[in-house]
Amino acid sequence: MRTSLFLLPVLFLAACANLEVNAYRTLATTATVVDATMQGWGDYVKAGKSNADEEALVKKAYVAYQVSMRTARVTVESYHLTKDATALSRVLDALDAAKNALIEQIYSFKL
Amino acid sequence: MSIVEIIALALVKYGPQVARAIYDIFNKPSPTQEDWDKVFAMAEKSYEDYVKK
Numbered sequence: 001m002r003t004s005l006f007l008l009p010v011l012f013l014a015a016c017a018n019l020e021v022n023a024y025r026t027l028a029t030t031a032t033v034v035d036a037t038m039q040g041w042g043d044y045v046k047a048g049k050s051n052a053d054e055e056a057l058v059k060k061a062y063v064a065y066q067v068s069m070r071t072a073r074v075t076v077e078s079y080h081l082t083k084d085a086t087a088l089s090r091v092l093d094a095l096d097a098a099k100n101a102l103i104e105q106i107y108s109f110k111l
Numbered sequence: 112m113s114i115v116e117i118i119a120l121a122l123v124k125y126g127p128q129v130a131r132a133i134y135d136i137f138n139k140p141s142p143t144q145e146d147w148d149k150v151f152a153m154a155e156k157s158y159e160d161y162v163k164k
Contacts, residue, residue, distance in 0.1 A: 024142040024150070031153040032132045036125045042161030059158045069154040076147075 019085055023076050026092050027069070030099050034065060041106050054109050061102040068098035 041058055044050055050058075068091075075091040078084075114137050122130035139146060 021139075021141060024139070024147065025136055028136040028142075028146070028150045029133055031150045032129055032136070033121070033125065035153050035156070036129045038156075038158075038161045045162040046164050055162070062158050066154055069151070073151050 019088065020076075020079065023072075023079070023088060023092065027072055027076070027095070030095060031069070034062075034099055034102060037103055037106060038062065050109075057105055058102070061098075061105045065095075065098040065102045068095040071095075 045055060072091045072095045075088055079088050118130050118134050118137075121133050
């Protein structure tokens, strides 16, 4: 079931002709899902259920996700000029991978 | 997988607030600059923003 949500960006790009709208849907959905997941993680940490090693791993994965999101932002903004769909697709794939890595990391030890 | 199925999965996994947010995302025919800014602002929250008491 979790895998299905991870497939979101691929489905979006394949399904629709308007690349910019699809990029928005992908990025907005990714940010929403990550935000919800991180809120859950935050509740877990605040409840004292995590240890320092786990927190370090999640923080590292979250920072990596943020780097991917910033790269996606730059690529989306430059897409208006470049119309480079391949670059946009590549960046969204990288963002998807970063999102998946973060969520998998949290779920690897969150009960 | 249809959008309806994705929203249903989000509802089961993340709850009604996230499902509603995804529904709203897909119902935007054309995102505005404000919509884009909100997305990127969400991703700029620091790790500490989530875990600090």
